[in-house]
Amino acid sequence: MxxxxxxxxxxxxxxxxxxxxxxxxxxxxxxxxxxxxxxxxxxxxxxxxxxxxxxxxxxxxxxxxxxxxxxxAGPGAGAAEVRAYWARVESDTAARRDLAAFLIGHLSGKDTTMTSATTTGPRPAFAIRYAAASDTGTVRERNEDTAYAGPRLLAVADGFGGASGPSGLSGPSGLSGPSGPSGTDTSAPRAADTPGAPASAVAVEALKALETVEAPLGDLLNSLEEAARRAHDSVNELASSDPALHGVGTTLTALLWSGSRLALVHIGDSRAYLLRGDRFFQITHDHTLVRAMVDEGRITAEEASSHPQRALLLRALGGGGEFAPDLGVREVRAGDRYLLCSDGLSAVVGAEDIREVVAAAPAPGDAVRELIDLAVRAGGPDNVSCVVADVVASREP
Missing domain, CATH: 1.10.1660.10 (Multidrug-efflux Transporter Regulator; Chain: A; Domain 2)
Structure with a gap:
């Protein structure tokens, strides 16, 4: 022819x-x-x-x-490329699924109000009992993590980069936040005087104003995204303020409550987990090189756990990168227990061991202490931070 x-x-x-x-x-x-x-x-x-x-x-x-x-590419390499592309499509689709469900509910007229924590108004359908703690671990000299828990906001950030700073705080910090479902937040971010630490601290500080924000539920995700963008800008400003801080950045995983829903912002390799009934699962996706390699079928999850580049981040706040967090909205239920943690926990303690502690601990403070103890007993090679929150029905006035 x-x-x-x-x-x-x-x-x-x-x-x-x-x-x-x-x-x-x-x-x-x-x-x-x-x-x-x-x-x-x-x-x-x-x-x-x-x-x-x-x-x-x-x-x-x-x-x-x-x-x-x-x-x-050849047939085999071409198949791998298609597999990798489709894994990314499915990941992106899953990240948008909860947002779509939220928008359907919102457009159906199910909007509620997130009232000020300092003013009177409609009580949310749920409240949270919470605790947070951070530990330097057994190897690092300084703590670059920040853990925060308040009546509406939970956050974990893991700072990195910059030149070596002066000696700072070390050892475990105390639990933050009340043990009841409501009350004045007396916690403060726990961070050390080291280059990565101020990066994590300023990122969390940029979100704390959300504790007293009054906004429609429809603006919940926008409010959290805007606060995270301010956190990104604050970290970049910090990096430019001192040559010793050049290149600093931080991960950030945070949850913001309103009524029966919560908004999630996530960037980096800190994690959020949910225990619902007898199910325990991760609700964030690690932004790391090895996670991308697993998604693309290049290595197995087992190989990722010992990969020499397992700590290499693809996304973070600051650090010279773009602002590209994952965002989502989730429905909450009474009895849910949420865990936020830095990779100082998830990198050394298996998911099943984490689940056992989260499921068995009688209160958030107990869970936080036991999880940090697990990481330290596993060698504690990195700083470890945990935030645990229980969803409970609001108390009647």
């Missing part, structure tokens, strides 16, 4: 002539020959397989740059 005109080739490949001209310009699908007089593009029938592959990948929504990588 001779060369095919662009029209015939387009019909056979189920692509439009306009698309074929674009793919030619991008070097993705170059014609076998271009007539020097007319400029007509002519294609070899053998190119149909590549053209059809391009068409299939476009139906998946794959970007053209990534399609080129698939087409230029």
């Amino acid at each position: 001779g060369l095919l005109t662009i029209g015939v080739f387009a019909r056979a490949a189920r692509l439009s002539p306009k698309a074929l001209r674009l793919y030619d310009e991008l070097g993705l699908l170059t014609p076998a020959r271009v007539d020097p007089s007319s400029g007509y593009r002519l294609y070899d029938p053998a190119q149909l397989e590549r053209a059809r592959l391009v068409a299939w990948l476009r139906r998946l929504g794959m970007p053209l740059v990534r399609i080129r990588a698939v087409c230029d």
